[in-house]
Amino acid sequence: MDTGTHFVMGIALGGLATIDPVVFNHPDTYQSVLIATIVGSQIPDIDTVLKLRNNAIYIRNHRGITHSIPAVVLWPFIIALLLYLFYPEVNLLHVWLWTFLAVFLHVFVDIFNAYGTQALRPFSSKWVALGWINTFDPFIFGIHALGIVFWIFGNDPRVIFSTMYIVLIGYYLYRYSIRKTLVSVIKKRIPDTEQVILSPTMKFFQWRIAVITKNKFYVAYAYQSSFTIVDEFERIPLPDTPVMNTAIKDTNVAAFLSFSPVYRWEIEEGIRYIEVRFIDLRYRSKDHYPFFAVVKMDHNMNILTSYTGWIYSKEKIRKKLEILPQ
Incomplete structure:
Protein backbone atom coordinates (compact mmCIF):
# COMPACT_ATOMS: atom_id res chain seq x y z
CA MET A 1 0.00 0.00 0.00
CA ASP A 2 1.00 3.65 -0.24
CA THR A 3 2.62 5.58 2.62
CA GLY A 4 -0.57 7.45 3.53
CA THR A 5 -2.59 4.26 3.88
CA HIS A 6 0.08 2.61 6.01
CA PHE A 7 0.09 5.72 8.22
CA VAL A 8 -3.67 5.70 8.90
CA MET A 9 -3.48 1.93 9.41
CA GLY A 10 -0.91 2.49 12.13
CA ILE A 11 -3.12 5.02 13.90
CA ALA A 12 -6.17 2.75 13.62
CA LEU A 13 -4.24 -0.21 14.98
CA GLY A 14 -3.14 1.93 17.93
CA GLY A 15 -6.81 2.65 18.60
CA LEU A 16 -7.72 -1.02 18.28
CA ALA A 17 -5.00 -1.84 20.83
CA THR A 18 -7.25 -0.41 23.52
CA ILE A 19 -9.17 -3.70 23.45
CA ASP A 20 -6.11 -5.02 25.29
CA PRO A 21 -6.76 -4.35 29.04
CA VAL A 22 -3.03 -3.92 29.70
CA VAL A 23 -2.85 -1.17 27.09
CA PHE A 24 -6.16 0.43 28.04
CA ASN A 25 -5.36 0.66 31.76
CA HIS A 26 -1.73 1.82 31.56
CA PRO A 27 -1.18 5.32 30.06
CA ASP A 28 2.55 4.84 29.32
CA THR A 29 1.96 1.48 27.65
CA TYR A 30 -0.90 2.95 25.63
CA GLN A 31 1.20 5.90 24.47
CA SER A 32 4.09 3.59 23.58
CA VAL A 33 1.81 1.22 21.68
CA LEU A 34 0.31 4.09 19.64
CA ILE A 35 3.78 5.29 18.67
CA ALA A 36 4.90 1.72 17.99
CA THR A 37 1.97 0.87 15.71
CA ILE A 38 2.49 4.03 13.66
CA VAL A 39 6.24 3.41 13.32
CA GLY A 40 5.74 -0.32 12.79
CA SER A 41 3.27 0.38 9.99
CA GLN A 42 5.92 2.43 8.17
CA ILE A 43 9.27 0.81 8.97
CA PRO A 44 9.27 -1.96 6.29
CA ASP A 45 9.24 0.78 3.62
CA ILE A 46 12.49 2.26 4.91
CA ASP A 47 14.08 0.72 1.82
CA THR A 48 12.40 3.49 -0.23
CA VAL A 49 15.57 5.53 0.42
CA LEU A 50 17.32 3.23 -2.08
CA LYS A 51 15.58 5.19 -4.82
CA LEU A 52 18.02 8.01 -4.03
CA ARG A 53 20.82 5.80 -5.37
CA ASN A 54 19.28 4.52 -8.59
CA ASN A 55 16.22 2.72 -9.93
CA ALA A 56 17.98 -0.61 -10.45
CA ILE A 57 18.91 -0.95 -6.78
CA TYR A 58 15.44 0.24 -5.75
CA ILE A 59 13.63 -2.25 -8.02
CA ARG A 60 15.78 -5.15 -6.87
CA ASN A 61 15.43 -4.39 -3.16
CA HIS A 62 12.19 -2.50 -2.50
CA ARG A 63 9.76 -4.73 -0.59
CA GLY A 64 12.53 -7.30 -0.41
CA ILE A 65 14.57 -7.98 2.71
CA THR A 66 12.74 -5.29 4.75
CA HIS A 67 9.50 -7.22 4.14
CA SER A 68 11.02 -10.67 4.73
CA ILE A 69 10.18 -13.12 7.51
CA PRO A 70 13.29 -12.25 9.58
CA ALA A 71 12.53 -8.52 9.23
CA VAL A 72 8.93 -8.99 10.39
CA VAL A 73 10.32 -10.58 13.56
CA LEU A 74 13.26 -8.18 14.01
CA TRP A 75 11.55 -4.79 13.46
CA PRO A 76 9.20 -5.15 16.48
CA PHE A 77 12.13 -5.98 18.78
CA ILE A 78 14.05 -2.89 17.66
CA ILE A 79 11.05 -0.55 17.96
CA ALA A 80 9.89 -1.95 21.31
CA LEU A 81 13.37 -1.77 22.86
CA LEU A 82 13.89 1.82 21.66
CA LEU A 83 10.57 2.84 23.19
CA TYR A 84 11.48 1.05 26.41
CA LEU A 85 14.42 3.45 26.78
CA PHE A 86 11.95 6.37 26.97
CA TYR A 87 9.11 4.56 28.75
CA PRO A 88 10.78 2.14 31.23
CA GLU A 89 7.47 1.53 33.04
CA VAL A 90 5.71 0.06 29.99
CA ASN A 91 4.66 -3.54 29.63
CA LEU A 92 7.32 -4.49 27.10
CA LEU A 93 5.61 -7.72 26.02
CA HIS A 94 2.41 -5.96 25.01
CA VAL A 95 4.29 -3.19 23.24
CA TRP A 96 6.16 -5.84 21.26
CA LEU A 97 2.97 -7.78 20.43
CA TRP A 98 1.14 -4.75 19.00
CA THR A 99 4.27 -3.62 17.16
CA PHE A 100 4.61 -7.08 15.66
CA LEU A 101 0.99 -6.92 14.50
CA ALA A 102 1.62 -3.52 12.88
CA VAL A 103 4.68 -4.75 10.98
CA PHE A 104 2.99 -8.01 10.01
CA LEU A 105 -0.09 -6.19 8.69
CA HIS A 106 2.08 -3.86 6.62
CA VAL A 107 3.70 -6.81 4.84
CA PHE A 108 0.45 -8.78 4.70
CA VAL A 109 -1.59 -6.08 2.96
CA ASP A 110 1.26 -5.42 0.51
CA ILE A 111 0.99 -8.92 -0.93
CA PHE A 112 -2.52 -8.08 -2.20
CA ASN A 113 -1.14 -5.42 -4.58
CA ALA A 114 0.00 -6.13 -8.13
CA TYR A 115 3.51 -4.99 -7.12
CA GLY A 116 3.71 -7.50 -4.28
CA THR A 117 6.57 -8.30 -1.90
CA GLN A 118 9.27 -10.89 -1.35
CA ALA A 119 7.56 -11.83 1.90
CA LEU A 120 8.77 -15.44 1.75
CA ARG A 121 12.46 -14.58 1.98
CA PRO A 122 14.81 -16.19 2.95
CA PHE A 123 12.98 -19.36 1.87
CA SER A 124 12.07 -17.97 -1.56
CA SER A 125 12.89 -14.83 -3.51
CA LYS A 126 9.63 -15.15 -5.47
CA TRP A 127 7.46 -12.05 -5.63
CA VAL A 128 4.12 -12.64 -3.91
CA ALA A 129 1.61 -10.38 -5.69
CA LEU A 130 -2.03 -11.44 -5.53
CA GLY A 131 -3.41 -8.45 -7.43
CA TRP A 132 -6.63 -7.96 -5.45
CA ILE A 133 -6.12 -4.37 -4.26
CA ASN A 134 -4.63 -1.25 -5.86
CA THR A 135 -1.57 0.27 -4.15
CA PHE A 136 -3.87 3.12 -3.15
CA ASP A 137 -7.41 1.94 -2.51
CA PRO A 138 -9.81 4.85 -1.82
CA PHE A 139 -12.17 2.66 0.22
CA ILE A 140 -9.44 1.28 2.49
CA PHE A 141 -7.90 4.69 3.05
CA GLY A 142 -11.29 6.34 3.48
CA ILE A 143 -12.66 3.90 6.06
CA HIS A 144 -9.48 4.27 8.13
CA ALA A 145 -9.64 8.08 7.91
CA LEU A 146 -13.33 8.05 8.86
CA GLY A 147 -12.65 5.82 11.85
CA ILE A 148 -9.90 8.16 13.05
CA VAL A 149 -12.24 11.15 12.75
CA PHE A 150 -14.88 9.36 14.87
CA TRP A 151 -12.16 8.59 17.42
CA ILE A 152 -11.04 12.24 17.55
CA PHE A 153 -14.61 13.25 18.32
CA GLY A 154 -14.65 11.04 21.39
CA ASN A 155 -16.13 7.74 20.23
CA ASP A 156 -14.86 4.45 21.65
CA PRO A 157 -11.91 3.25 19.49
CA ARG A 158 -12.57 -0.35 20.52
CA VAL A 159 -15.98 -0.26 18.86
CA ILE A 160 -14.90 1.88 15.90
CA PHE A 161 -11.88 -0.11 14.81
CA SER A 162 -13.25 -3.56 15.63
CA THR A 163 -16.19 -2.78 13.36
CA MET A 164 -13.87 -1.32 10.72
CA TYR A 165 -11.71 -4.45 10.54
CA ILE A 166 -14.76 -6.67 10.21
CA VAL A 167 -15.92 -4.54 7.27
CA LEU A 168 -12.43 -4.69 5.72
CA ILE A 169 -12.32 -8.48 5.93
CA GLY A 170 -15.59 -8.54 3.99
CA TYR A 171 -14.20 -6.03 1.51
CA TYR A 172 -11.11 -8.15 0.81
CA LEU A 173 -13.24 -11.26 0.34
CA TYR A 174 -15.49 -9.38 -2.07
CA ARG A 175 -12.48 -8.18 -4.07
CA TYR A 176 -11.26 -11.78 -4.20
CA SER A 177 -14.61 -12.97 -5.55
CA ILE A 178 -14.54 -10.28 -8.29
CA ARG A 179 -11.00 -11.28 -9.23
CA LYS A 180 -11.86 -14.99 -9.30
CA THR A 181 -14.85 -14.37 -11.57
CA LEU A 182 -12.78 -12.24 -13.94
CA VAL A 183 -10.01 -14.85 -14.19
CA SER A 184 -12.63 -17.50 -15.00
CA VAL A 185 -14.09 -15.33 -17.79
CA ILE A 186 -10.62 -14.73 -19.25
CA LYS A 187 -9.74 -18.43 -19.28
CA LYS A 188 -12.98 -19.27 -21.05
CA ARG A 189 -12.28 -16.69 -23.75
CA ILE A 190 -8.58 -17.57 -24.08
CA PRO A 191 -8.53 -21.35 -23.46
CA ASP A 192 -4.74 -21.78 -23.67
CA THR A 193 -4.12 -19.27 -20.87
CA GLU A 194 -1.15 -20.20 -18.70
CA GLN A 195 -1.22 -17.21 -16.36
CA VAL A 196 -3.41 -14.18 -15.74
CA ILE A 197 -1.86 -11.11 -14.11
CA LEU A 198 -4.40 -8.62 -12.83
CA SER A 199 -3.55 -5.08 -11.75
CA PRO A 200 -6.41 -3.32 -9.96
CA THR A 201 -6.90 0.38 -10.57
CA MET A 202 -8.25 3.02 -8.18
CA LYS A 203 -11.63 2.61 -9.91
CA PHE A 204 -13.40 -0.22 -8.13
CA PHE A 205 -14.49 -2.31 -11.13
CA GLN A 206 -11.63 -1.52 -13.54
CA TRP A 207 -8.57 -3.74 -13.96
CA ARG A 208 -5.46 -3.89 -16.13
CA ILE A 209 -4.77 -7.37 -17.43
CA ALA A 210 -1.80 -9.25 -18.88
CA VAL A 211 -2.42 -12.79 -20.13
CA ILE A 212 0.34 -15.29 -20.82
CA THR A 213 -0.30 -18.17 -23.20
CA LYS A 214 2.08 -20.64 -24.79
CA ASN A 215 2.65 -18.50 -27.88
CA LYS A 216 1.29 -15.03 -27.10
CA PHE A 217 0.93 -12.20 -24.62
CA TYR A 218 -2.40 -10.37 -24.44
CA VAL A 219 -2.94 -6.97 -22.84
CA ALA A 220 -6.49 -6.09 -21.86
CA TYR A 221 -8.72 -3.87 -19.76
CA ALA A 222 -11.66 -5.13 -17.74
CA TYR A 223 -14.75 -3.58 -16.28
CA GLN A 224 -16.59 -5.83 -13.85
CA SER A 225 -16.65 -9.27 -15.52
CA SER A 226 -16.15 -8.14 -19.13
CA PHE A 227 -12.79 -7.41 -20.69
CA THR A 228 -11.39 -5.99 -23.93
CA ILE A 229 -8.10 -7.03 -25.53
CA VAL A 230 -6.14 -3.94 -26.59
CA ASP A 231 -2.77 -5.42 -27.56
CA GLU A 232 -1.43 -8.78 -28.66
CA PHE A 233 2.23 -9.85 -28.95
CA GLU A 234 4.03 -12.97 -30.02
CA ARG A 235 5.76 -14.68 -27.10
CA ILE A 236 9.34 -14.87 -28.36
CA PRO A 237 12.11 -16.23 -26.10
CA LEU A 238 15.22 -14.13 -25.57
CA PRO A 239 17.66 -15.03 -28.35
CA ASP A 240 21.07 -16.45 -27.51
CA THR A 241 23.04 -13.76 -29.35
Missing part, protein backbone atom coordinates in the same frame (compact mmCIF):
# COMPACT_ATOMS: atom_id res chain seq x y z
CA PRO A 242 25.97 -11.51 -28.39
CA VAL A 243 23.68 -8.45 -28.37
CA MET A 244 21.09 -9.97 -26.05
CA ASN A 245 23.66 -11.69 -23.84
CA THR A 246 25.37 -8.33 -23.34
CA ALA A 247 22.09 -6.55 -22.68
CA ILE A 248 20.83 -8.90 -19.96
CA LYS A 249 24.08 -8.52 -18.01
CA ASP A 250 23.51 -4.79 -17.65
CA THR A 251 22.58 -3.77 -14.10
CA ASN A 252 19.39 -1.95 -15.08
CA VAL A 253 18.17 -4.70 -17.37
CA ALA A 254 18.99 -7.41 -14.83
CA ALA A 255 16.96 -5.53 -12.19
CA PHE A 256 14.02 -5.25 -14.60
CA LEU A 257 14.13 -8.95 -15.51
CA SER A 258 14.27 -9.96 -11.83
CA PHE A 259 11.02 -8.10 -11.20
CA SER A 260 8.89 -8.28 -14.34
CA PRO A 261 6.97 -11.53 -14.98
CA VAL A 262 5.58 -10.52 -18.37
CA TYR A 263 7.39 -8.38 -20.92
CA ARG A 264 8.23 -8.13 -24.59
CA TRP A 265 11.59 -7.17 -26.06
CA GLU A 266 12.81 -5.47 -29.20
CA ILE A 267 16.16 -4.68 -30.77
CA GLU A 268 16.86 -1.66 -32.95
CA GLU A 269 20.19 -1.54 -34.79
CA GLY A 270 21.43 1.80 -36.08
CA ILE A 271 24.61 2.94 -37.76
CA ARG A 272 26.21 4.15 -34.53
CA TYR A 273 24.65 1.98 -31.83
CA ILE A 274 22.29 -0.86 -30.95
CA GLU A 275 19.34 -0.34 -28.62
CA VAL A 276 17.64 -3.22 -26.78
CA ARG A 277 14.33 -2.55 -25.04
CA PHE A 278 12.31 -4.59 -22.52
CA ILE A 279 8.72 -3.46 -21.95
CA ASP A 280 6.60 -4.61 -19.01
CA LEU A 281 3.07 -5.38 -20.18
CA ARG A 282 1.28 -5.00 -16.83
CA TYR A 283 1.00 -1.24 -16.60
CA ARG A 284 -0.41 -0.03 -19.93
CA SER A 285 -1.64 3.54 -19.56
CA LYS A 286 -3.06 5.70 -22.37
CA ASP A 287 -1.53 3.58 -25.15
CA HIS A 288 1.85 3.64 -23.41
CA TYR A 289 3.82 1.11 -21.37
CA PRO A 290 5.58 3.25 -18.75
CA PHE A 291 7.68 0.58 -17.01
CA PHE A 292 10.61 -0.62 -19.10
CA ALA A 293 14.33 -1.17 -19.34
CA VAL A 294 16.54 -0.08 -22.22
CA VAL A 295 20.22 -0.45 -22.93
CA LYS A 296 22.27 1.21 -25.65
CA MET A 297 25.55 -0.29 -26.83
CA ASP A 298 28.00 0.15 -29.69
CA HIS A 299 28.67 -2.53 -32.29
CA ASN A 300 31.60 -3.84 -30.24
CA MET A 301 29.14 -4.74 -27.45
CA ASN A 302 30.29 -1.93 -25.18
CA ILE A 303 27.37 -0.60 -23.14
CA LEU A 304 27.03 3.18 -23.56
CA THR A 305 24.05 3.86 -21.32
CA SER A 306 21.01 2.16 -19.85
CA TYR A 307 17.92 2.88 -17.81
CA THR A 308 15.04 1.16 -16.03
CA GLY A 309 12.01 2.66 -14.35
CA TRP A 310 8.67 4.32 -14.95
CA ILE A 311 8.46 7.12 -17.53
CA TYR A 312 5.24 8.27 -19.16
CA SER A 313 6.74 10.44 -21.91
CA LYS A 314 8.75 9.19 -24.89
CA GLU A 315 10.56 12.51 -24.98
CA LYS A 316 11.73 11.98 -21.41
CA ILE A 317 12.98 8.53 -22.36
CA ARG A 318 15.16 10.00 -25.09
CA LYS A 319 16.50 12.65 -22.73
CA LYS A 320 17.32 9.98 -20.16
CA LEU A 321 19.38 8.05 -22.67
CA GLU A 322 20.70 11.05 -24.59
CA ILE A 323 19.86 9.23 -27.81
CA LEU A 324 22.25 9.91 -30.68
CA PRO A 325 20.95 10.14 -34.26
CA GLN A 326 20.83 6.78 -36.00
Whole structure:
Protein backbone atom coordinates (compact mmCIF):
# COMPACT_ATOMS: atom_id res chain seq x y z
CA MET A 1 0.00 0.00 0.00
CA ASP A 2 1.00 3.65 -0.24
CA THR A 3 2.62 5.58 2.62
CA GLY A 4 -0.57 7.45 3.53
CA THR A 5 -2.59 4.26 3.88
CA HIS A 6 0.08 2.61 6.01
CA PHE A 7 0.09 5.72 8.22
CA VAL A 8 -3.67 5.70 8.90
CA MET A 9 -3.48 1.93 9.41
CA GLY A 10 -0.91 2.49 12.13
CA ILE A 11 -3.12 5.02 13.90
CA ALA A 12 -6.17 2.75 13.62
CA LEU A 13 -4.24 -0.21 14.98
CA GLY A 14 -3.14 1.93 17.93
CA GLY A 15 -6.81 2.65 18.60
CA LEU A 16 -7.72 -1.02 18.28
CA ALA A 17 -5.00 -1.84 20.83
CA THR A 18 -7.25 -0.41 23.52
CA ILE A 19 -9.17 -3.70 23.45
CA ASP A 20 -6.11 -5.02 25.29
CA PRO A 21 -6.76 -4.35 29.04
CA VAL A 22 -3.03 -3.92 29.70
CA VAL A 23 -2.85 -1.17 27.09
CA PHE A 24 -6.16 0.43 28.04
CA ASN A 25 -5.36 0.66 31.76
CA HIS A 26 -1.73 1.82 31.56
CA PRO A 27 -1.18 5.32 30.06
CA ASP A 28 2.55 4.84 29.32
CA THR A 29 1.96 1.48 27.65
CA TYR A 30 -0.90 2.95 25.63
CA GLN A 31 1.20 5.90 24.47
CA SER A 32 4.09 3.59 23.58
CA VAL A 33 1.81 1.22 21.68
CA LEU A 34 0.31 4.09 19.64
CA ILE A 35 3.78 5.29 18.67
CA ALA A 36 4.90 1.72 17.99
CA THR A 37 1.97 0.87 15.71
CA ILE A 38 2.49 4.03 13.66
CA VAL A 39 6.24 3.41 13.32
CA GLY A 40 5.74 -0.32 12.79
CA SER A 41 3.27 0.38 9.99
CA GLN A 42 5.92 2.43 8.17
CA ILE A 43 9.27 0.81 8.97
CA PRO A 44 9.27 -1.96 6.29
CA ASP A 45 9.24 0.78 3.62
CA ILE A 46 12.49 2.26 4.91
CA ASP A 47 14.08 0.72 1.82
CA THR A 48 12.40 3.49 -0.23
CA VAL A 49 15.57 5.53 0.42
CA LEU A 50 17.32 3.23 -2.08
CA LYS A 51 15.58 5.19 -4.82
CA LEU A 52 18.02 8.01 -4.03
CA ARG A 53 20.82 5.80 -5.37
CA ASN A 54 19.28 4.52 -8.59
CA ASN A 55 16.22 2.72 -9.93
CA ALA A 56 17.98 -0.61 -10.45
CA ILE A 57 18.91 -0.95 -6.78
CA TYR A 58 15.44 0.24 -5.75
CA ILE A 59 13.63 -2.25 -8.02
CA ARG A 60 15.78 -5.15 -6.87
CA ASN A 61 15.43 -4.39 -3.16
CA HIS A 62 12.19 -2.50 -2.50
CA ARG A 63 9.76 -4.73 -0.59
CA GLY A 64 12.53 -7.30 -0.41
CA ILE A 65 14.57 -7.98 2.71
CA THR A 66 12.74 -5.29 4.75
CA HIS A 67 9.50 -7.22 4.14
CA SER A 68 11.02 -10.67 4.73
CA ILE A 69 10.18 -13.12 7.51
CA PRO A 70 13.29 -12.25 9.58
CA ALA A 71 12.53 -8.52 9.23
CA VAL A 72 8.93 -8.99 10.39
CA VAL A 73 10.32 -10.58 13.56
CA LEU A 74 13.26 -8.18 14.01
CA TRP A 75 11.55 -4.79 13.46
CA PRO A 76 9.20 -5.15 16.48
CA PHE A 77 12.13 -5.98 18.78
CA ILE A 78 14.05 -2.89 17.66
CA ILE A 79 11.05 -0.55 17.96
CA ALA A 80 9.89 -1.95 21.31
CA LEU A 81 13.37 -1.77 22.86
CA LEU A 82 13.89 1.82 21.66
CA LEU A 83 10.57 2.84 23.19
CA TYR A 84 11.48 1.05 26.41
CA LEU A 85 14.42 3.45 26.78
CA PHE A 86 11.95 6.37 26.97
CA TYR A 87 9.11 4.56 28.75
CA PRO A 88 10.78 2.14 31.23
CA GLU A 89 7.47 1.53 33.04
CA VAL A 90 5.71 0.06 29.99
CA ASN A 91 4.66 -3.54 29.63
CA LEU A 92 7.32 -4.49 27.10
CA LEU A 93 5.61 -7.72 26.02
CA HIS A 94 2.41 -5.96 25.01
CA VAL A 95 4.29 -3.19 23.24
CA TRP A 96 6.16 -5.84 21.26
CA LEU A 97 2.97 -7.78 20.43
CA TRP A 98 1.14 -4.75 19.00
CA THR A 99 4.27 -3.62 17.16
CA PHE A 100 4.61 -7.08 15.66
CA LEU A 101 0.99 -6.92 14.50
CA ALA A 102 1.62 -3.52 12.88
CA VAL A 103 4.68 -4.75 10.98
CA PHE A 104 2.99 -8.01 10.01
CA LEU A 105 -0.09 -6.19 8.69
CA HIS A 106 2.08 -3.86 6.62
CA VAL A 107 3.70 -6.81 4.84
CA PHE A 108 0.45 -8.78 4.70
CA VAL A 109 -1.59 -6.08 2.96
CA ASP A 110 1.26 -5.42 0.51
CA ILE A 111 0.99 -8.92 -0.93
CA PHE A 112 -2.52 -8.08 -2.20
CA ASN A 113 -1.14 -5.42 -4.58
CA ALA A 114 0.00 -6.13 -8.13
CA TYR A 115 3.51 -4.99 -7.12
CA GLY A 116 3.71 -7.50 -4.28
CA THR A 117 6.57 -8.30 -1.90
CA GLN A 118 9.27 -10.89 -1.35
CA ALA A 119 7.56 -11.83 1.90
CA LEU A 120 8.77 -15.44 1.75
CA ARG A 121 12.46 -14.58 1.98
CA PRO A 122 14.81 -16.19 2.95
CA PHE A 123 12.98 -19.36 1.87
CA SER A 124 12.07 -17.97 -1.56
CA SER A 125 12.89 -14.83 -3.51
CA LYS A 126 9.63 -15.15 -5.47
CA TRP A 127 7.46 -12.05 -5.63
CA VAL A 128 4.12 -12.64 -3.91
CA ALA A 129 1.61 -10.38 -5.69
CA LEU A 130 -2.03 -11.44 -5.53
CA GLY A 131 -3.41 -8.45 -7.43
CA TRP A 132 -6.63 -7.96 -5.45
CA ILE A 133 -6.12 -4.37 -4.26
CA ASN A 134 -4.63 -1.25 -5.86
CA THR A 135 -1.57 0.27 -4.15
CA PHE A 136 -3.87 3.12 -3.15
CA ASP A 137 -7.41 1.94 -2.51
CA PRO A 138 -9.81 4.85 -1.82
CA PHE A 139 -12.17 2.66 0.22
CA ILE A 140 -9.44 1.28 2.49
CA PHE A 141 -7.90 4.69 3.05
CA GLY A 142 -11.29 6.34 3.48
CA ILE A 143 -12.66 3.90 6.06
CA HIS A 144 -9.48 4.27 8.13
CA ALA A 145 -9.64 8.08 7.91
CA LEU A 146 -13.33 8.05 8.86
CA GLY A 147 -12.65 5.82 11.85
CA ILE A 148 -9.90 8.16 13.05
CA VAL A 149 -12.24 11.15 12.75
CA PHE A 150 -14.88 9.36 14.87
CA TRP A 151 -12.16 8.59 17.42
CA ILE A 152 -11.04 12.24 17.55
CA PHE A 153 -14.61 13.25 18.32
CA GLY A 154 -14.65 11.04 21.39
CA ASN A 155 -16.13 7.74 20.23
CA ASP A 156 -14.86 4.45 21.65
CA PRO A 157 -11.91 3.25 19.49
CA ARG A 158 -12.57 -0.35 20.52
CA VAL A 159 -15.98 -0.26 18.86
CA ILE A 160 -14.90 1.88 15.90
CA PHE A 161 -11.88 -0.11 14.81
CA SER A 162 -13.25 -3.56 15.63
CA THR A 163 -16.19 -2.78 13.36
CA MET A 164 -13.87 -1.32 10.72
CA TYR A 165 -11.71 -4.45 10.54
CA ILE A 166 -14.76 -6.67 10.21
CA VAL A 167 -15.92 -4.54 7.27
CA LEU A 168 -12.43 -4.69 5.72
CA ILE A 169 -12.32 -8.48 5.93
CA GLY A 170 -15.59 -8.54 3.99
CA TYR A 171 -14.20 -6.03 1.51
CA TYR A 172 -11.11 -8.15 0.81
CA LEU A 173 -13.24 -11.26 0.34
CA TYR A 174 -15.49 -9.38 -2.07
CA ARG A 175 -12.48 -8.18 -4.07
CA TYR A 176 -11.26 -11.78 -4.20
CA SER A 177 -14.61 -12.97 -5.55
CA ILE A 178 -14.54 -10.28 -8.29
CA ARG A 179 -11.00 -11.28 -9.23
CA LYS A 180 -11.86 -14.99 -9.30
CA THR A 181 -14.85 -14.37 -11.57
CA LEU A 182 -12.78 -12.24 -13.94
CA VAL A 183 -10.01 -14.85 -14.19
CA SER A 184 -12.63 -17.50 -15.00
CA VAL A 185 -14.09 -15.33 -17.79
CA ILE A 186 -10.62 -14.73 -19.25
CA LYS A 187 -9.74 -18.43 -19.28
CA LYS A 188 -12.98 -19.27 -21.05
CA ARG A 189 -12.28 -16.69 -23.75
CA ILE A 190 -8.58 -17.57 -24.08
CA PRO A 191 -8.53 -21.35 -23.46
CA ASP A 192 -4.74 -21.78 -23.67
CA THR A 193 -4.12 -19.27 -20.87
CA GLU A 194 -1.15 -20.20 -18.70
CA GLN A 195 -1.22 -17.21 -16.36
CA VAL A 196 -3.41 -14.18 -15.74
CA ILE A 197 -1.86 -11.11 -14.11
CA LEU A 198 -4.40 -8.62 -12.83
CA SER A 199 -3.55 -5.08 -11.75
CA PRO A 200 -6.41 -3.32 -9.96
CA THR A 201 -6.90 0.38 -10.57
CA MET A 202 -8.25 3.02 -8.18
CA LYS A 203 -11.63 2.61 -9.91
CA PHE A 204 -13.40 -0.22 -8.13
CA PHE A 205 -14.49 -2.31 -11.13
CA GLN A 206 -11.63 -1.52 -13.54
CA TRP A 207 -8.57 -3.74 -13.96
CA ARG A 208 -5.46 -3.89 -16.13
CA ILE A 209 -4.77 -7.37 -17.43
CA ALA A 210 -1.80 -9.25 -18.88
CA VAL A 211 -2.42 -12.79 -20.13
CA ILE A 212 0.34 -15.29 -20.82
CA THR A 213 -0.30 -18.17 -23.20
CA LYS A 214 2.08 -20.64 -24.79
CA ASN A 215 2.65 -18.50 -27.88
CA LYS A 216 1.29 -15.03 -27.10
CA PHE A 217 0.93 -12.20 -24.62
CA TYR A 218 -2.40 -10.37 -24.44
CA VAL A 219 -2.94 -6.97 -22.84
CA ALA A 220 -6.49 -6.09 -21.86
CA TYR A 221 -8.72 -3.87 -19.76
CA ALA A 222 -11.66 -5.13 -17.74
CA TYR A 223 -14.75 -3.58 -16.28
CA GLN A 224 -16.59 -5.83 -13.85
CA SER A 225 -16.65 -9.27 -15.52
CA SER A 226 -16.15 -8.14 -19.13
CA PHE A 227 -12.79 -7.41 -20.69
CA THR A 228 -11.39 -5.99 -23.93
CA ILE A 229 -8.10 -7.03 -25.53
CA VAL A 230 -6.14 -3.94 -26.59
CA ASP A 231 -2.77 -5.42 -27.56
CA GLU A 232 -1.43 -8.78 -28.66
CA PHE A 233 2.23 -9.85 -28.95
CA GLU A 234 4.03 -12.97 -30.02
CA ARG A 235 5.76 -14.68 -27.10
CA ILE A 236 9.34 -14.87 -28.36
CA PRO A 237 12.11 -16.23 -26.10
CA LEU A 238 15.22 -14.13 -25.57
CA PRO A 239 17.66 -15.03 -28.35
CA ASP A 240 21.07 -16.45 -27.51
CA THR A 241 23.04 -13.76 -29.35
CA PRO A 242 25.97 -11.51 -28.39
CA VAL A 243 23.68 -8.45 -28.37
CA MET A 244 21.09 -9.97 -26.05
CA ASN A 245 23.66 -11.69 -23.84
CA THR A 246 25.37 -8.33 -23.34
CA ALA A 247 22.09 -6.55 -22.68
CA ILE A 248 20.83 -8.90 -19.96
CA LYS A 249 24.08 -8.52 -18.01
CA ASP A 250 23.51 -4.79 -17.65
CA THR A 251 22.58 -3.77 -14.10
CA ASN A 252 19.39 -1.95 -15.08
CA VAL A 253 18.17 -4.70 -17.37
CA ALA A 254 18.99 -7.41 -14.83
CA ALA A 255 16.96 -5.53 -12.19
CA PHE A 256 14.02 -5.25 -14.60
CA LEU A 257 14.13 -8.95 -15.51
CA SER A 258 14.27 -9.96 -11.83
CA PHE A 259 11.02 -8.10 -11.20
CA SER A 260 8.89 -8.28 -14.34
CA PRO A 261 6.97 -11.53 -14.98
CA VAL A 262 5.58 -10.52 -18.37
CA TYR A 263 7.39 -8.38 -20.92
CA ARG A 264 8.23 -8.13 -24.59
CA TRP A 265 11.59 -7.17 -26.06
CA GLU A 266 12.81 -5.47 -29.20
CA ILE A 267 16.16 -4.68 -30.77
CA GLU A 268 16.86 -1.66 -32.95
CA GLU A 269 20.19 -1.54 -34.79
CA GLY A 270 21.43 1.80 -36.08
CA ILE A 271 24.61 2.94 -37.76
CA ARG A 272 26.21 4.15 -34.53
CA TYR A 273 24.65 1.98 -31.83
CA ILE A 274 22.29 -0.86 -30.95
CA GLU A 275 19.34 -0.34 -28.62
CA VAL A 276 17.64 -3.22 -26.78
CA ARG A 277 14.33 -2.55 -25.04
CA PHE A 278 12.31 -4.59 -22.52
CA ILE A 279 8.72 -3.46 -21.95
CA ASP A 280 6.60 -4.61 -19.01
CA LEU A 281 3.07 -5.38 -20.18
CA ARG A 282 1.28 -5.00 -16.83
CA TYR A 283 1.00 -1.24 -16.60
CA ARG A 284 -0.41 -0.03 -19.93
CA SER A 285 -1.64 3.54 -19.56
CA LYS A 286 -3.06 5.70 -22.37
CA ASP A 287 -1.53 3.58 -25.15
CA HIS A 288 1.85 3.64 -23.41
CA TYR A 289 3.82 1.11 -21.37
CA PRO A 290 5.58 3.25 -18.75
CA PHE A 291 7.68 0.58 -17.01
CA PHE A 292 10.61 -0.62 -19.10
CA ALA A 293 14.33 -1.17 -19.34
CA VAL A 294 16.54 -0.08 -22.22
CA VAL A 295 20.22 -0.45 -22.93
CA LYS A 296 22.27 1.21 -25.65
CA MET A 297 25.55 -0.29 -26.83
CA ASP A 298 28.00 0.15 -29.69
CA HIS A 299 28.67 -2.53 -32.29
CA ASN A 300 31.60 -3.84 -30.24
CA MET A 301 29.14 -4.74 -27.45
CA ASN A 302 30.29 -1.93 -25.18
CA ILE A 303 27.37 -0.60 -23.14
CA LEU A 304 27.03 3.18 -23.56
CA THR A 305 24.05 3.86 -21.32
CA SER A 306 21.01 2.16 -19.85
CA TYR A 307 17.92 2.88 -17.81
CA THR A 308 15.04 1.16 -16.03
CA GLY A 309 12.01 2.66 -14.35
CA TRP A 310 8.67 4.32 -14.95
CA ILE A 311 8.46 7.12 -17.53
CA TYR A 312 5.24 8.27 -19.16
CA SER A 313 6.74 10.44 -21.91
CA LYS A 314 8.75 9.19 -24.89
CA GLU A 315 10.56 12.51 -24.98
CA LYS A 316 11.73 11.98 -21.41
CA ILE A 317 12.98 8.53 -22.36
CA ARG A 318 15.16 10.00 -25.09
CA LYS A 319 16.50 12.65 -22.73
CA LYS A 320 17.32 9.98 -20.16
CA LEU A 321 19.38 8.05 -22.67
CA GLU A 322 20.70 11.05 -24.59
CA ILE A 323 19.86 9.23 -27.81
CA LEU A 324 22.25 9.91 -30.68
CA PRO A 325 20.95 10.14 -34.26
CA GLN A 326 20.83 6.78 -36.00
